[in-house]
Amino acid sequence: MFIELHIIQSFPPTNLNRDDMNQPKDTDFGGVRRARISSQCLKRAIRKAPIFAATTQVPLSKRSRFIARALCERLVEAGKPEQEGRNIADVFAEAYSGGLKVKKEDGEKYTEVALYLSPREIEWTVAELTNQWEAILVAYAALQKEKEEKKKKGEGADEKKGKKGKPPETPWLNIANELAKQTKGRTTTAPDIALFGRMLADRPDTNVDAACQVVHAISTHTVKMDTDFFTAVDELLRPEETGAAMMDIAGFNSACFYRYARLDWDQLVKNLKGDTDLARRTVEAFLRASEAAMPTGKKNSHDNFCRPAFMFAIARKTDSQPWSLANAFEKPVQAWSGSGLIEPSVLALDRYWNDLCLFYDEGTEKTVKAKAIALQPTLVSPDQLSESLRAAIKPGMKLWVQTMLDALE
Numbered sequence: 001m002f003i004e005l006h007i008i009q010s011f012p013p014t015n016l017n018r019d020d021m022n023q024p025k026d027t028d029f030g031g032v033r034r035a036r037i038s039s040q041c042l043k044r045a046i047r048k049a050p051i052f053a054a055t056t057q058v059p060l061s062k063r064s065r066f067i068a069r070a071l072c073e074r075l076v077e078a079g080k081p082e083q084e085g086r087n088i089a090d091v092f093a094e095a096y097s098g099g100l101k102v103k104k105e106d107g108e109k110y111t112e113v114a115l116y117l118s119p120r121e122i123e124w125t126v127a128e129l130t131n132q133w134e135a136i137l138v139a140y141a142a143l144q145k146e147k148e149e150k151k152k153k154g155e156g157a158d159e160k161k162g163k164k165g166k167p168p169e170t171p172w173l174n175i176a177n178e179l180a181k182q183t184k185g186r187t188t189t190a191p192d193i194a195l196f197g198r199m200l201a202d203r204p205d206t207n208v209d210a211a212c213q214v215v216h217a218i219s220t221h222t223v224k225m226d227t228d229f230f231t232a233v234d235e236l237l238r239p240e241e242t243g244a245a246m247m248d249i250a251g252f253n254s255a256c257f258y259r260y261a262r263l264d265w266d267q268l269v270k271n272l273k274g275d276t277d278l279a280r281r282t283v284e285a286f287l288r289a290s291e292a293a294m295p296t297g298k299k300n301s302h303d304n305f306c307r308p309a310f311m312f313a314i315a316r317k318t319d320s321q322p323w324s325l326a327n328a329f330e331k332p333v334q335a336w337s338g339s340g341l342i343e344p345s346v347l348a349l350d351r352y353w354n355d356l357c358l359f360y361d362e363g364t365e366k367t368v369k370a371k372a373i374a375l376q377p378t379l380v381s382p383d384q385l386s387e388s389l390r391a392a393i394k395p396g397m398k399l400w401v402q403t404m405l406d407a408l409e
Helices: 039-048 050-056 067-077 082-097 119-131 133-153 171-181 191-196 265-271 276-292 342-360 363-367 397-406
Strands: 002-014 026-029 032-037 062-064 100-102 109-111 115-117 212-214 217-219 226-232 246-264 310-316 368-375
Touching (some): 002 276, 002 342, 032 246, 039 050, 039 212, 039 276, 050 191, 050 276, 062 067, 082 115, 082 119, 082 133, 115 119, 119 133, 119 171, 133 171, 191 212, 191 265, 191 276, 246 265, 246 276, 246 342, 265 276, 276 397, 310 342, 310 397
Antiparallel strands (some): 002 246, 002 310, 026 032, 032 217, 062 115, 100 109, 212 246, 217 246, 226 246, 310 368
């Protein structure tokens, strides 16, 4: 079973997702320039939407180079001295990730790569460190003494050059290895990790294959990038003084986007250790959060909270070929007089979907187990859609989501 999700969503002038020059991300498609929202941006917006955790009933995982901070805080809460907690959290993070760096400002240590741990994994780690605390402190003291002796003898030069040997066996290394083993079979108990995957090069046994693929959203039409010149007024100037406190420019555009994502139900169940109840809640969370997800770029200056105008979901059998409908917009959509871009975009998607069904003759009878549409009738009239899609309309978000969940039975 696969669930495919197609969304048409329009935004007024915004800068939802910026590049390294602070300009809205864009790309070429169909020979013209399109606005773009990266898949990474969309996945984070879905994951961080409040409805996601509320629906799965599982707190979000933490992705950070500063996982040691979270471990240290929990150890201190458990009654351990702060300095000892920081030291042990650091050596554990190093053992688990493969390397640490040091901040120049205050000497705080952090992992070379961002670690992605679920709340349960963090809780388990803190519990194990606490249970073995005395043995860990003894081993830590011995390790520090050994390092000092090597430093005096000049034997630490090879390590500084990157010639590191096999790390000595320590209680925290054993805990790190045991934590990695919990991902046996590339499984997890965290819905967000199960959906979007996890990869750590130095510990491939902790990797989890994503159950969901999210593509870069592109505008259905040609986009012209705009530039806003703005100034900040200095309110304490004397009457004879002139000039602004600052002047700058900011890029923005307005676009109607096509978004596509595909969720593999079987992979999701496997990732969640066979917990079908949690998997169903994760599917519902994904559907609801995909509708509610809003990239946060420049939100204070643009207020970009615009809900989707059209959502089309398909539940397919696993032997069916997935269909992105991006080529519905390979020829850029043109705004109609008095209609804007949403309506022609939805109709172009509808037309392309039906063309695919007719041309490949896979037929919805064979490949589609259930389908449903949600749309804003004030923006798109159902009467304009093809008969097959019009018959599948489920008014209201609740009923639309329930239709897709019923397809999982």
